[in-house]
Amino acid sequence: MNLQKLKARALSDPQVKAEYDNLEDEFKLINQLLSMRAQAGLTQEQLAKRMHTSKSNISRLERGNTNPSWATLVKYAHACGFELSLTPHKA
Amino acid sequence: MNLQKLKARALSDPQVKAEYDNLEDEFKLINQLLSMRAQAGLTQEQLAKRMHTSKSNISRLERGNTNPSWATLVKYAHACGFELSLTPHKA
DNA sequence: AACGAGGTTATCATAAACGACAACATGGAG
DNA sequence: CTCCATGTTGTCGTTTATGATAACCTCGTT
Numbered sequence: 001m002n003l004q005k006l007k008a009r010a011l012s013d014p015q016v017k018a019e020y021d022n023l024e025d026e027f028k029l030i031n032q033l034l035s036m037r038a039q040a041g042l043t044q045e046q047l048a049k050r051m052h053t054s055k056s057n058i059s060r061l062e063r064g065n066t067n068p069s070w071a072t073l074v075k076y077a078h079a080c081g082f083e084l085s086l087t088p089h090k091a
Numbered sequence: 092m093n094l095q096k097l098k099a100r101a102l103s104d105p106q107v108k109a110e111y112d113n114l115e116d117e118f119k120l121i122n123q124l125l126s127m128r129a130q131a132g133l134t135q136e137q138l139a140k141r142m143h144t145s146k147s148n149i150s151r152l153e154r155g156n157t158n159p160s161w162a163t164l165v166k167y168a169h170a171c172g173f174e175l176s177l178t179p180h181k182a
Numbered sequence: 183a184a185c186g187a188g189g190t191t192a193t194c195a196t197a198a199a200c201g202a203c204a205a206c207a208t209g210g211a212g
Numbered sequence: 213c214t215c216c217a218t219g220t221t222g223t224c225g226t227t228t229a230t231g232a233t234a235a236c237c238t239c240g241t242t
Contacts, residue, residue, distance in 0.1 A: 067160040082179035
């Protein structure tokens with residue numbers, strides 16, 4: 001019983017699988033955010049100013065303590081000098 | 092004074108430009124949603140069931156009468172058989 | 183050790199998303 | 213025209229994102 005099998009067994013539970021997938025998506029999202037800010041070379045505070053909000057809110061976003069709206073994501077991206085596209089791909 | 096110039100002049104107003112960009116983003120988003128549902132060959136009601144919600148909410152989403160959260164977009168995509176990626180590209 | 187920059191956390195108020203349900207619109211099939 | 217499937221709109225209650233502010237943590241620098 002190694003880790004791989006433990007993981008496999010856990011993920012065979014639909015409930016667990018659903019939560020895992022949500023985490024996956026959330027991580028991907030957060031990484032995109034961090035990546036954009038890094039490429040822009042901005043601190044949370046600088047980004048916050050450009051988004052007309054405060055740095056604590058940026059932190060919340062990047063910590064995954066919230067479920068950002070599309071508008072918020074677009075604002076974040078714009079503040080970092082990016083446009084955003086939603087790209088669906090076959091599961 | 093043709094349409095092109097009128098548009099150009101209007102968009103030179105930062106305020107107007109910002110609103111225009113928001114519309115652009117919203118249209119792109121909605122088109123992605125409609126496209127995914129079309130490819131999945133689902134009615135709003137079928138999609139709603141898969142998302143554990145009601146068809147009126149799907150309509151609201153697709154009419155742009157709301158600012159969907161990332162989680163909602165992901166649920167929508169999954170229900171259509173897609174994964175979602177957020178792809179930033181230089182403005 | 184003291185300071186400051188960058189990030190985190192807590193809390194509050196307000197606006198908005200979301201789910202549910204009902205009523206209505208629309209357009210195609212018979 | 214009548215049905216029916218599909219989509220739209222209105223409204224209500226609940227949950228949650230968002231903005232604001234303040235306090236706190238963590239390092240690196242001096």
